[in-house]
Amino acid sequence: MTSSVAPAASAAGAARIVGVSFGHATLAEADHWIGGLSPAPVLACTHLVATPFPHVAISLLTVTAVATAPDLRPAADAAAAGQTGRAVRFPGVERLTGELTVSEILQRSSISRVEVLGSGPADPDTLVDTCDFVRPQFRGGELVLVTTPAAGGRLVPFERRDPTPCCAGH
Template sequence: MTFSVAPATSVAGVTLPPGPASPGAARIVGISLGHATLAEADHWIGGLSPAPVLACTHLVSAPHPHVAISLLTALPFETTPELAPAASAAATGQSGRAVRFPGVERLTGELTVSEILQRSSISRIEVLGSGPADPDTVVDTGDFVRPQFRGGELVLVTTPAAGGRLIPFERRDPTPCCADH
């Protein structure tokens, strides 16, 4: 079962054609394969060829807690009937965690907030609990950037790090809670 929604004018900086999706046209497709973790879903997305323009993960609870995926793609994808509600929720969701998005491959190493905004479709960079990040502040990407998709735009949430730098809130290898106990 394939799910799609009518294209919007713009999704994360990618302009879509107006009207219903025609065969071969890019559209948002929801997929639910029952991935148990974000890492499993990220790995599956990373193996897609051709890579989708936009790929987001979505935590869903029905029929059981798992990670569903939405893709901006021209390719069809299948979802088993029991996971169809999760696929539909992913396709029509107004939020998600972006794994693939325009410019992601250019967000490596240390970049200023301004450079990240210029090189990618990320619309804003926020400091957790503090508001917008200063354009001249350096962000150590750790070569792993997962902005949040919120209402049609990508927002990268960061936290302060040593040396006045910022790091993305989500890290590739986070320190487990209570790791030092």
């Protein structure tokens, strides 16, 4: 899965949303591809798409254009038009390491809200163990970090780098 990155055709080099699809089978594959982009996009989100087959497409807020194979163009277009996604790259992501309060997360990054799964907004003073892996959801123009309760009254991001497979012990 290779990509072709070329200068954007925009006049002033303004960042714009572009969609791309290379048929990545997993989120990890798409994350790895995003991590290799230079220059890094301002925002990069993954999107699960069904056409022409189930895979992960990507939307980027960038000044570069990315070529997509014609048969995957519908998936790339769907990613670019998507109102929801999973943010991999976003302003401040590099400052979200270790344990931080909800308030610090909001101050250090472009995340707009931190929620506790099934419970609503998280208290600003609650500690979040980021596990150095933060993947907020992009919803209707804002980034929302979904968390779950953890030991010691802390929170952890809902999405983990190495999740335990469902029914792993069965």
